[in-house]
Amino acid sequence: MLQSALFWLCWLMSRPLMAWLRHRSTPDGLPGALKLSGEQPVCYVLPQRSWLDLFALQRICRAQGLPVPQRIGHSLPEPGRATFIYLPALLAPNRDVDSMERLFAEAEQRDNYDVQLVPVSLFWGRQPEKETSLFRILFADSFGAGRLHKLFIAIFNGRNLLAHFSEPVSLRGFMSGTTQPRRALRKLARVFNIHFLRVRTATLGPSLVRRPVLIDGLLRLPAVRHAIEEEIASSQKSAAKVRKRARRIAEEIAANYSTTTLSFLDRLLTPVFHRIFKGIEVQGLERVRQLAQTHEIVFTASHRSHLDYLLISYVLYHAGVAPPHIAAGVNLNFWPVGGLLRRGGAFYIRRSFKGDPLYTALFRAYVDMLIARGYSISFYPEGGRSRTGRLLQPKTGLMAMITESALRQRARKVAVIPIYLGYDRVPEANSYASELRGTAKQKESAQGLLKATKVLTKSFGKPYISFGEAVRLQEFADRKLEGWREGFGSAMQPRRPEGFNALVADLATEVMSRINSAVVAYPVALTAVALLAAPQKAAAENELSEQIELLIRLLRAQPYSADMNIPVSDAGEVLAWATPIARLSRIPHPWGDILLAEGKQATLLTYYRNNIEHLFALSSLIAAMFRSRVRIPEAQLLDATEGLYPFLRTEFFLRWPDAQGRQALADTLATMESLGLLQREGTDLLRPEVTSSASAILSMLSRITGETLERYCMTAVMLSAEAGEAPIARKQFEEDCRSLAERIAVLTGRMAPEFFDRTLFRGYVDTLIRLGLIARQVDDHILVGERIHPLARSALELLSPDIQQTILQLVARRGHDAISATSGQSV
Known part of the structure; x- marks a missing residue:
């Protein structure tokens, strides 16, 4: 009775705090994402005993439209009566365990009785454990905090609460294979204990090390000490000068990851992104959450803009995934951006460090440290931003270092997650066009940053971020390099196995292919594809709409990959969205308005076309065969296009190996035939009548890759x-x-x-x-x-x-x- 009275007193006193609370929940789209059944009761599982966590969970459930957990005493949960259980109650013999035993016994006796167990992790603030941090001792969230300590944590972090709901699991599933409730309880406790540890690691990341401690540790590593001694011997410089240079290099490289800075950047960037973007389209986050619980993550993204760094970390932070350490070009290490990005997780890499063994040893050691400690890493395989909009050939230096470090450590598996980024408008597009014409690239500086603030006065549509299918690195190495585990040698005598360079090259190609497989066919890009295929970069609005509709139908009839996304599938909506953003000119005409891209705008549109041009590479190649011919035998057509397929695959990082190119072309041919773009007479394929709309669209397709x-x-x-x-x-x-x-x-x-x-x-x-x-x-x-x-x-x-x-x-x-x-x- 006293315990119950104390509970309700605390509940009443917590009302002001709960009203002040600001929370974020993952995954997006609750309650639909959980797919809870209304015919079965719900029991939330919390990782630690805390009334404040429970009160916060109740408020979050009400806000999200989820069943609200209640104290139900010795009663069993029923549909419409959600309850909760603390994980510690499953680990110690007490009355809560007795209640859970009755729950299991009831499930055993009633064949149709089941409970949906929903694990919920609450994070007050996003501060992972940090060595010798006084703030953490006083106010940062910590597992197992006492009641008074928890109150301070809630007060100081209540505006930054993250609730992560995991998929429900069946109580009856824990009963399988046993008729003893106590054994089922132990099984349940083990599963949830591991689950909560994984979620915590994925959300907060591993413990952070203070930067001075990290740098001192790097300089003490045997490989770095050996490089220092080698430079002393070869350069004839004093030991003090060489060691001082080594420390400067380490300080130039190392990040100073700060969750406080991440929180600051979140508050800074949110209004900025709301001002310049009309939302951020994201897909594939759930696979990232799942992999982060079982793998160390390496993010490899296409590089379109300087905004890429910020957007990826911003999206992951809001999704409840620890933002990565980011490999950034040393050109960005200028005041005041350099220090801010460094605290946001950036570590800096020179464009080239060939011929500098000391820098190489320090950078390699730093990458080894990131991998060994379990930090996620993000880098751009292309090395720099693409000025043309299509993927560049990957640079394999950093990828080789990360791959070697990942395969050397055996503690945890590593997954490489490709990321496709696209923009309705890239802020740097004008400078890209100038650079392609030969204008010198402007060096990043504080003055340039001030000029860049003019982007705040413009609208850039939407960015599109798609997390693709991961490459599980150890499994990839098993397929590509037999015996790689023994090929790295020992810690004292490290070496790379024979064939390692070929493995890295294959990995780079696979990653680029998967980036393109995660493509988003967004409105501006679709419009650019159709309009730039017009002879004079001009088309009647209704005809352009028909062509866009055909492109969408082509993609839906034969999806490029399972990860391909078409955010807007209505051709009219696509054109209405793209026209103002792409700044298309409109010429009124009695027979229907004409849309055209003039001069500079036509040049800029090629960038967005190139973002998705690979989607139409095969259909465009086939269509091009009918430019000057009406009839072609199918076998002859496939022979000719198959010979050119490897070139398309190299330029566009197409996902089919050379050996599968003919089948991919045959499938594309069948799709085009089903849509009426080609006609068949026996084994011959014919171009449609020249006066038909199908013939006009076939001509448009042929010009896409012209x-x-x-x-x-x-x-x-x-x-x-x-x-x-x-x-x-x-x-x-x-x-x-x-x-x-x-x-x-x-x-x-x-x-x-x-x-x-x-x-x-x-x-x-x-x-x-x-x-x-x-x-x-x-x-x-x-x-x-x-x-x-x-x-x-x-x-x-x-x-x-x-x-x-x-x-x-x-x-x-x-x-x-x-x-x-x-x-x-x-x-």
Whole structure:
């Protein structure tokens, strides 16, 4: 009786505190996300005994529309009468255990009786344990705090309460295999104890180490001490100078992760994001929550904007997942941003540290420490922001370090989670276009930051963040590198197993492919795809809407991947959203308004088209085969497109291996036929009647990857002209290809500097070498064989007659007339 009176007195006194409470709940979309059955009673399981936790849970449940837990004494929970249980009650023999035993006994006697057990973790503040922190001792949330201590915790952290609801589990499930309630209770206690520990680690991260302690620890590591001694011996500098330099490097690299700063950034960024964005679209968070409980996490994201750093951490923080340590370019380490980002988890990496073994040893040791302590890491495989909108070829240096550190440690498995980021408008888009034209990149500085504040006066639509399917690193290594566990050697004699570099290269390609598999076909990108495929970057509004509708139907009929998302599937809504954001011009006309992208806006639209161009790579390749032909035998069509598939796969990081390219093309062909874009007569495929809308849409599809196919053709034609026994200088050849593309861009009036991007031609040459069509020679030379001629002929077939003529004439004027005979030949 006294205990009950005290409970209700505390409940009454807590009312002001509960009214002051500000909470956040995960996962989003409660109660739908829990999928609770209204026909079974609910019992919430709390990890520790605390009336304040219970009162907070009651308030949160009311706000979320969930069943509210109540004290029900010795009664059993029934539908409409939710209750609760503290985990400690399951670990000690007391009357609560007796009540739970009766609950299990009731479940055993009544076949249709079951209880939904819902684990709930409450975090007052987001402060993980930190060594020698006085604030933590007084006010930070701690497991098992006394009543008075808990009151202080609630008072000082009540505005930052996170409640994590886990999926309900069946009480009857714990009864399986036993008829003894006490044994079932022990099983339940073990399962929930492990679960709560995992949720706590995933939400708060591991214990933090003060930065000075961490740096001192790095400098004492054997590998770092050896690098210091090596530099002393080789540089003839004094030991004091070398050690001082080593400390400066460590201080330059190391983050100063602070949850207080994260909370500050959350409050700072929330109004900023609300001002410049019309919401943030996120998908795939639940898989991150689940993996964070069982794996160490490495996030690998596409890099579109400086906002990427902030958005990923912001989204994870709001989702109740510990934000990662972020590998950031040292160019961002300027006042006042550098220190703020460092406290938000950024650790800094130089663009290149080849030839500096001391820096290499310290950075490698720091990565080892992050992995060993269980901190999540985020980095950008591309190395820098993409200026074109498509994924860049990955840089494998940091990926190799992280992979090696992850595979060396055996305590916990590591999962690499790819992240796709897209924007309706990228704040840096204008500078990207200038840089592609040759303008020098502006160095990041405080002055530039002040200029960047003008973004606060603009609207940028929405960012789209999609967490893709994880690569479980140990399982990936098992498939790709036999015996890797023994290949790393010992701690005293470390080494990399033979084949490790190939493993990292395969991992990089797989990660980039999975980033593109998590693609979001957002409205601005879909509109850009359709409008830029129009001959003059202009189209009647109703026709443009029809084309967007067809693109959406094509994606729905044959989804690129299970993770692909189309946030807006109505073509009218897509166009209505994209028109003002993309700044399309509208020309009124009695027969219907015309929308067009003029000048600079057309150039900017290519960036957003490139974000999702890979979705239509195969259908566009097939459509291009019908540019100048009406009928093609199916087998001949598949033969020709299969030969070009590896180039598309390399440029767009398509998800199908080369061996599966033909089947992917056949599936795409069947989809296009089912949508009426192609017709069949026996084994032949025909283009629809030229006056039909299907024919117009097929032409639109063929132009989506038109510039890509033109670049293929230029490379193949120039190589075909160079075929012979004499090797050619690779760098000069790639520069010649770039110059030819630049000239064609000028002659055809194109405003897309990416058309003559040198890195794309480098990728084509790499693919040709991989396919054995050209051979790599010493001194960075290549040797071109006769097998290149059929590829050049196939590539020419994909182009319109005027572009064919332009390419052949330009090559011939350089003295390359050997290919002239290829024009006019069939596939």
